[in-house]
Amino acid sequence: MAATAEDIEKAKRFMTAELSGNERVDVWLEIAELRVDKAYFGKQYPLALSYVASHVGTLETRGGGDEVGSISSKSEGGLSVSYSAAGGSTDDDLTQTTYGRMYLNLLHAKRPVPMITGSFGFGMCGGC
16 A cells, blocks of 8 residues: 555654755655555554655765665774674664664564463363
């Protein structure tokens, strides 16, 4: 299910003025739509969209774009930036920005918690 115009406007309101005012914000939101499941997030869908779009926008605007991993060290005199190696998890790129981590927190908070209900035998009567 695609994002509605209302979803997009709400997502932009959740974003910082710097990111929501960027000329590429609609592209970032399109990318976010590909990654965020509307049915899974329900009413929190615009918030999830804003986190992923802000994450993509932050990575794009901080320069370069070809770096892998998060910044592990910086220098000023002579300009030096080092990046840590990314691991094998599909969530690794999301850990590179605050927005990505906020999306992961929202994603994990929405995960269903397995529960065992019923009596002895995991819900089976056990001879009754």
